[in-house]
Amino acid sequence: MIVRQAANVLEILEYFARVKKPATLAEIADHFGWPRSSTFNLLTTLADKGYLYEPRPRAGYYPTPRWLVLAREVSEVEPLPAWSRALITSLSSETGETVAIAAPAGVMAVFIDVIESSAAIRYFAHIGHRVPIHATSSGRALLLQYSQDERDSLYRKIEFKQYNPSTPISIDAVEAELSKSVERGYCQSFADYSRDLAGVAVPLPIGERRLSVVVAGPEFRIGDRTAEIAATLKQSVERFRGK
Amino acid sequence: MIVRQAANVLEILEYFARVKKPATLAEIADHFGWPRSSTFNLLTTLADKGYLYEPRPRAGYYPTPRWLVLAREVSEVEPLPAWSRALITSLSSETGETVAIAAPAGVMAVFIDVIESSAAIRYFAHIGHRVPIHATSSGRALLLQYSQDERDSLYRKIEFKQYNPSTPISIDAVEAELSKSVERGYCQSFADYSRDLAGVAVPLPIGERRLSVVVAGPEFRIGDRTAEIAATLKQSVERFRGK
DNA sequence: CAGATAAATTCACCCATATGTACGTTTGCG
DNA sequence: CGCAAACGTACATATGGGTGAATTTATCTG
Incomplete structure (x- = not known):
């Protein structure tokens, strides 16, 4: 209610x-x-x-x-480290896309920091924006950090809706996608939730917190660049985390 | 309601x-x-x-x-100028009392910036704190900037309550106090609203905005220093306004 | 690993509360 | 300056939403 x-x-x-x-x-x-x-x-x-x-x-x-x-x-409590903002700023200018840091919020993922792409056609998102944790790359990068038990109890609360043709609508489908993500080394989503939107994400644990970074933009721009973007993502995380 | x-x-x-x-x-x-x-x-x-x-x-x-x-x-819109914060910080350390900038809010005055005294016994106030406009020095310093017409229409909305023995409980009493304030060159209040609290205030127009600055603390500390505090107030306003 | 305990969530009913209506006040215009 | 339109405010009433009790889910404990 x-x-x-x-x-x-x-x-x-x-x-x-x-x-x-x-x-x-x-x-x-x-x-x-x-x-x-x-x-x-x-x-x-x-x-x-x-x-x-x-x-x-x-x-x-x-x-x-x-x-x-x-x-x-x-907000002064447990602020994000300075490097995380530098990270997404850098990623956004490198990729030309919108970049965000996501945190879990029940069955949803919330964006707790966002740098928007400056492209005319872009993923429009803002801090506080929420997306289903199971049907987005940013969300799945969070799920990867959960134990099997934790995931199972989450799944029971999810209302599987067919947002788009490719939306995973069962626990098995989600788990399968997670396995694939582990294999390929990063999470991705092609309009699983938002129409025309593609995202590439990786987990970003900071201290005790389970977060994720996602690069997202229109499918036609992300398209076959996912591997490349994922590489940039991981590289940047490595580079900035130290600083 | x-x-x-x-x-x-x-x-x-x-x-x-x-x-x-x-x-x-x-x-x-x-x-x-x-x-x-x-x-x-x-x-x-x-x-x-x-x-x-x-x-x-x-x-x-x-x-x-x-x-x-x-x-x-x-808050980025029409922020207070940098010097206003410097002003109240300086005033607070000079007088040892809590200093605030007030703005009108109907029949009340709201504190839109506050520096608290570091004394153990002090006026405890915070940004957003509200006090009756007619029964406080900060409020009356705002009223002084109103036209007679504007004041009259405000008076009709005020519910005159006897917060303390010295609270003005009529339009005439308030107007009389305003006249006295003009004569003496500053507004003051001795527990007109809050018990044991004394305040000294002057108008502080900034751009189009009608604001006021108030130095407030326990009666026993403000007591007979009102003139001195008022002088410091005015002097500081002059000094910082230029910067 | 039960069994107990505590927390989270759901639900239907009744009362607090959001609103339609009316009134007073202000503003804008001729 | 007078009238009309817009705005702000008060209040009674029906109805949408808060709550107590029941249910489910999670956590603790021996």
Whole structure:
């Protein structure tokens, strides 16, 4: 069950991150198609707790720096090492594709750091983006770091959906793909989840954390370059990990 | 009306900012006294939207860096100038008290930047902290920048409460205090709102924005130093504004 | 490896809460 | 300056969502 008002708070934060200027109650209500009265209650709540204020009287609400303070506090703990960002930046410019670092989140993989390709046609992803752990290269690079037991209990929670023709829709299919990945030395996915999207990924354990790096872009650009990209990936990981 | 689930999202964020480590569903539920099932729904919602993840399987949830990304985006717009932070840092070390920059938020004043005193007994405030605009020195320094019309319409929304013996509980009382502030050249408050707390504040217009700076601490330390503190305040504002 | 214990998840029902409606206030325009 | 349209706010009510209890899943313990 989704908690609507909780999701709405996030919607509002995202809204402000997008428009980057104060918004009046009416604007917000209209934008989301929410009733004025409900919007009023929500904004009042956020303002009461010190998360919104009115930069200029009657010119609308805007988030206070409180968000930043709290976000900094939570993110300063166990930050990614400096080299991981250098790694994906370097990989992105070398390959010309979007590169991300993924972490497990139940049956999903979350991107916890992303460098987007600068190509016009590219994989559009952002930090916080979530993809099914079993149907993506980044996810499977995480699964490879699980024990068989851990994987088995995860599988039971997965709802196997046929996102695309090539989506693995059984435990066996996933396990088979994992075996193949071990053989070939890297994980890959060709539109197993997102249409037209191909990805190449490898595990990236950092300390206790099980992460993965993925290079992803349109199938026609990744196509037969997977081995080459995988080599670049591994090489770069080796090179940057030391630093 | 307060939107409970919206407030709960903020509570959770604050919780993680405090404990700075992953927390399981049970821990969170117990901490807040929420039913497990409700906590489950909330955490699931936040995780579904990519705001929480599980650093290690079964080791609990933790916020993703997504919060930081969004918070940065909203805060990068119209950031406070670099000198304003230097100003309050300097003021705090000169006076030994907590110093804050306040902005209007309806009938309240929000602190949008704060440097806390290092004294054991001090004014405890944080970014996002809110105080009544009419019953605090920081608030009144904001009111001074309003036109009479704007003030009048604000007054109608204020619910005059006797927080303390000295709280102004009428429009006239507030206006009188504002006049006195103009005469003496700065705003002050002696426990008009918070018990034992004294504050000295001056307006701080930055660009189009109407802000104020306040030096606040225990009455016994501020006591008869108000004039001196006000002088330091004004001097520092002059000095740093140029930079 | 049971058996016990604790945690996570599901579900249906009833109450808290989101909303439609109405009212007061502000703003924009002629 | 007066009127209209837009905006913000209050409140009662029906209904969507939070919760307690039941069920499943994981973890501990002897």
